[in-house]
Amino acid sequence: MLRGTPCGAQAKSPSNLCKFLIPFLFSSPLSSKPSSTSRAPNHLMKIPKPSSKTPISLSPSNHPQLQDTVSLSSVNSICSLLANHSHKTTSIDDLLTSYKDKLNSNVVLHILMNYGQLGRIRTLEFFSWAGLQMGFQFDDSVIEYMADFLGRRKLFDDMKCLLLTVISHKGRVSCRTFSICIRYLGRQGRVSEALCLFEEMGSKFRCTPDNLVYNNMLYVLCKKNSSEQLIDLAVTIFRRIELPDTYSYSNIVVGLCKFDRLETALEVFGEMSKAGLIPTRSAVNVIIGKLCSLSAKEGAIEKVRVNNTRRPFTILVPNLDVKSGAIHPAVQVFCAVQDLGMLPSSFVIFQLLSELCRLGKMDEAVKVLKVVEEMKLSCLDESYSIVMNAMCNRRCVEQASHLFGRILSLGKKPKLSVYNSVICMLCKLGNLDDAERVYKIMNKNRCLPNNLTYSALIHAYVEAGNWEAAYDLLMEMLGLGFSPHFHTYDMVLKIVSQAGKMDMCFKLERKLESQALQKLLKIGRLAEAYEKLKSMLDRGLRPPGYVRDAFKHAFEKHGKLKIAQELLDRVDQIQKSDEQKLEISSM
Numbered sequence: 001m002l003r004g005t006p007c008g009a010q011a012k013s014p015s016n017l018c019k020f021l022i023p024f025l026f027s028s029p030l031s032s033k034p035s036s037t038s039r040a041p042n043h044l045m046k047i048p049k050p051s052s053k054t055p056i057s058l059s060p061s062n063h064p065q066l067q068d069t070v071s072l073s074s075v076n077s078i079c080s081l082l083a084n085h086s087h088k089t090t091s092i093d094d095l096l097t098s099y100k101d102k103l104n105s106n107v108v109l110h111i112l113m114n115y116g117q118l119g120r121i122r123t124l125e126f127f128s129w130a131g132l133q134m135g136f137q138f139d140d141s142v143i144e145y146m147a148d149f150l151g152r153r154k155l156f157d158d159m160k161c162l163l164l165t166v167i168s169h170k171g172r173v174s175c176r177t178f179s180i181c182i183r184y185l186g187r188q189g190r191v192s193e194a195l196c197l198f199e200e201m202g203s204k205f206r207c208t209p210d211n212l213v214y215n216n217m218l219y220v221l222c223k224k225n226s227s228e229q230l231i232d233l234a235v236t237i238f239r240r241i242e243l244p245d246t247y248s249y250s251n252i253v254v255g256l257c258k259f260d261r262l263e264t265a266l267e268v269f270g271e272m273s274k275a276g277l278i279p280t281r282s283a284v285n286v287i288i289g290k291l292c293s294l295s296a297k298e299g300a301i302e303k304v305r306v307n308n309t310r311r312p313f314t315i316l317v318p319n320l321d322v323k324s325g326a327i328h329p330a331v332q333v334f335c336a337v338q339d340l341g342m343l344p345s346s347f348v349i350f351q352l353l354s355e356l357c358r359l360g361k362m363d364e365a366v367k368v369l370k371v372v373e374e375m376k377l378s379c380l381d382e383s384y385s386i387v388m389n390a391m392c393n394r395r396c397v398e399q400a401s402h403l404f405g406r407i408l409s410l411g412k413k414p415k416l417s418v419y420n421s422v423i424c425m426l427c428k429l430g431n432l433d434d435a436e437r438v439y440k441i442m443n444k445n446r447c448l449p450n451n452l453t454y455s456a457l458i459h460a461y462v463e464a465g466n467w468e469a470a471y472d473l474l475m476e477m478l479g480l481g482f483s484p485h486f487h488t489y490d491m492v493l494k495i496v497s498q499a500g501k502m503d504m505c506f507k508l509e510r511k512l513e514s515q516a517l518q519k520l521l522k523i524g525r526l527a528e529a530y531e532k533l534k535s536m537l538d539r540g541l542r543p544p545g546y547v548r549d550a551f552k553h554a555f556e557k558h559g560k561l562k563i564a565q566e567l568l569d570r571v572d573q574i575q576k577s578d579e580q581k582l583e584i585s586s587m
Contacts, residue, residue, distance in 0.1 A: 074099060074102045074107060075107060075110045075111055075114075077099070078096060078099055078107075078111055078126075079111060079114050079117055079118065081095055081096065082095075082096075082111075082118050082122045082125075082126055083117055083118055083122070085122065092125055092126070092129050093129060096126075096129065100133050103130055103133055103134055104134075105134075105138050105139035105141065105142050106139075108127070108130045108134075108138065108142055109139075109141055109142050109145060111126060111130075112126070112127060112142070112145055112146065112149070113145075115149070120153070123149075124158075127146060131165070131166075131169075135169050135171075136165060136166050136169040136171045137169070137170075137171055138166070138171065140172065140174040140176065140177070143162070143166055143171075143172075143173060143174065143177050144174060144176050144177050144180060146162055147159055147162065147163075147177045147180045147181055148180050150162065151180055151181060151183075151184030151185075152184070154184075154188060156184070156185060156188075156190065156193070159181055159184070160181075160197070163177070163178075163181070163197075163205065167204070167205050167206075173205050173207055174207075175207060175208075175209060175210040175212055175213050176212060178197065178198070178201055178205075178207065178209070178213050179212045179213045179215075179216040181194075181197060182194045182197060182198055182213065182216045182217055182220060183216045183219065183220070185197070185220070186216070186219060186220030186223075186224040187224065189224060191220055191221065191224065191225050191227075191230070194217065194220045195217070195220075195221075195230075195233075198213070198217045198237075201213070211241065211243070211244075211245055211247075211248060214237065214238075214240070214241050214244075214248060215245070215247040215248055215251060217237060218234055218237060218238060218247075218248060218251035218252055218255070219247075219251050221233065221234035221237070221255060222234050222251045222252060222254050222255025222256075222258065223251065223254060223255065223258075225255075228259045231255055231256065231258075231259050231261065234252060234255050235252065235256075235264070238251075238252045238268075244275075245277065246272075246277045246278060246279065246280065247280065249268060249269075249271070249272040249275075249277060249279060249283075250279045250280040250282070250283035251283075252268055253265050253268055253269055253272075253279065253283045253286070253287055254282060254283050254286050256268065257286045257287050257290045258286070260290070262287075262290060262291065262294065262326075265287055265290075266287075266329055266333075269287060269333065269336075273336055278337075278340045278341075278342060279337065279342070281342060281344065281345065284333070284337050284342060284343075284344045284348075285344045285345050285347075285348045287333055288330050288333055288334060288344050288348050288351075288352060289344075289347075289348050289351055291326045291327065291329055291330035291333070292326075292327065292330055292348075292351045292352055292354075292355045293351075294326040295326040295327040295330065295355050295359070296355055296358070327355055327356065327359060327361070330352060330355075331352070331356070331364055331368070334352060334368065334371075338371055343371070343372075343375060343377070346377070346378065346379035346382075349368070349372060349377075349379055349383065350379065350382060350383070350386060352368060353365055353368055353369065353383055353386045353387060354386055356368065357386060357387060357389075357390030358390075360394065362387075362390065362391060362394070362396060362399060365386075365387050365390070366387065366399070366403070368383075369383055369384070369387050373410075380412075381412070381414075381415060382415075384403075384407055384412070384414065384415075384418060385414075385415050385417050385418050387403065388400060388403060388404065388407075388414070388418045388421055388422070389417060389418070389421045391403065391421075392421035392422055392424065392425040393421070393425075395425060395428075395429070397425070397429070400421075400422065400425065404418070404422055404438075408441070413445050413447065414445075414447070415447075416447055416448075416449075416450060416453075419438060419439075419441075419442045419447060419449075419453065420450070420452050420453055420456070422438050423435050423438050423439060423442075423453060423456050423457065424452070424456045426438065427456045427457060427459065427460035428460075430460070430463075430464070432460055432461070432464060432466075435456075435457065435460065439453070439457065450482070451477075451482050451483070451484070454473055454474070454476070454477040454482060454484070455484065455485065455488050457469075457473055458470050458473050458474055458477075458484075458488055458491070458492060459488065459491070461473065462491045462492065462495055465495070467492075467495040467496050467498075467499050467501075470491075470492050470495060470496075471492055471496055471501075471504060471508070474488070474489070474492045474508065475507075475508065475511060478511045478512060478515055479511075481515070483515070483516075483519075484512075489508075489512060492508070493505055493508060493509070496508065506541075509541060510536075510541045510542070510543070513532070513535075513536050513541055513543075514536075514541075514543045514544055514547045516532060517529055517532045517533055517536070517543060517547060517551070518547055518550060520532060521550050521551060521554045524554070524558075526554060526555060526558060526560065529551065529554070530563070530564065530567065533551060533567050533571075534567060537567065537570050537571065537574070540574075542571060542574045542575060543571065548568070548571050551564065551567075551568070552564065552568055
């Protein structure tokens with residue numbers, strides 16, 4: 001079993017509290033890596049509320065009897081003396097000799113809580129002096145506070161020295177104190193030291209671990225430990241707990257999932273459900289997320305290099321090494337925690353829905369979606385999008401129509417991706433009437449279409465031979481500044497020319513070229529814009545007035561108006577010629 005530094009070893013360089021306490025020890029302190037010399041903050045950090053996960057230090061509000069029992073005048077006098085104390089003038093023992101008879105645990109605790117006024121060094125000096133006077137027979141609250149005080153400052157040598165000093169004077173060290181020490185050691189990755197302290201609770205400190213200690217040890221082994229070797233030890237420690245609580249189960253589930261022990265994790269989760277305990281949300285997220293990730297690997301295609309041939313080549317083969325059916329237990333876990341009134345995070349819900357949709361399990365995806373809908377979670381809109389997109393891609397027309405209708409009946413405004421999925425599905429099935437109705441609903445709900453929306457409808461109209469609708473949509477698309485794919489433009493141009501509408505072809509080409517010219521001007525590519533306008537004029541395509549003005553302004557802004565003037569004159573001449581033709585035709 002992995003252990004930390006031997007407990008009988010002496011620290012090489014005793015730090016603040018150690019140098020005050022070592023003379024009073026019957027045995028030498030626990031050794032470890034040299035403690036951090038991190039600077040103490042100027043004020044006490046806010047300490048969280050007590051729970052089975054997080055040990056806390058104490059504040060006056062935790063002890064309503066403190067104000068009644070503590071002599072405030074003595075506390076204030078001692079704090080004032082310590083704050084102004086100088087080692088050069090007198091020792092701390094001479095300074096506080098008149099207060100020896102007034103010391104008790106509440107007085108000491110109240111003075112320690114004023115460390116912001118005293119500073120770290122004087123706080124530690126006072127605690128060492130008070131411990132000597134009282135034989136370190138403090139209440140649990142004082143030892144717990146000092147353990148938290150030292151742990152926050154990463155003074156781990158001092159923290160261990162504190163425990164040994166108290167026990168050597170036949171004082172009592174509470175389980176909460178051990179849980180504080182273990183958790184702080186684990187947070188800094190000192191897993192072996194935390195484990196060593198846990199193992200020596202009974203033998204050296206005569207203290208039987210309670211659930212709080214077990215939970216903090218499991219927290220260290222399962223969440224802070226990066227070695228798979230210790231997960232079996234974590235399971236062994238978990239089985240030693242007489243009545244595991246929520247955090248006991250949740251910590252071990254997270255640790256098992258972390259190292260892909262999913263079968264064991266599901267067994268522990270089942271035990272937890274039978275015990276009627278609700279897991280933490282992090283445990284739910286981890287186990288469902290891991291199962292979804294495992295399911296995504298099922299049937300995955302891997303590249304395999306074949307080298308034992310004259311010309312090596314690569315082939316694609318299915319991955320057969322992974323276990324199957326991982327999505328089913330993921331859904332079971334989701335349903336189980338949902339019955340307990342808890343749901344995983346939005347990210348995990350998306351992961352679960354995406355995997356169900358990928359596998360074609362649309363009925364189960366709809367069930368999960370209904371739960372999200374009933375709980376009115378903020379991730380509902382994105383959940384609708386995931387399921388609707390999958391239904392449309394799989395051509396599940398009835399299910400998609402029903403879900404789309406329910407979204408609208410609830411007063412929800414579907415995302416653009418939902419509209420596009422429905423329109424694309426209907427267009428591919430040749431159901432243009434329903435596609436038009438969805439497009440009108442989209443406009444009514446003020447959801448602006450994009451390139452994909454227009455392209456799907458235009459292609460469908462071309463396939464149906466409706467050149468007028470295709471032409472109108474393409475012109476509308478260009479008017480909004482979208483650039484159609486060349487294939488889309490070519491299809492419309494071809495069907496319109498086949499209908500004998502050459503004037504419309506001319507307008508369409510003029511619109512497309514003008515848009516391209518305008519984009520070149522916006523990004524400052526003047527040379528290309530010049531060539532584009534020249535090409536348009538050579539083909540008889542006159543740009544609109546606003547494009548002509550933009551061309552002039554762009555060249556004038558860069559001091560190149562003389563270069564562009566020739567083309568601008570040509571545009572004006574073509575415009576006058578067109579106006580004259582229009583007057584003659586109107587006579």
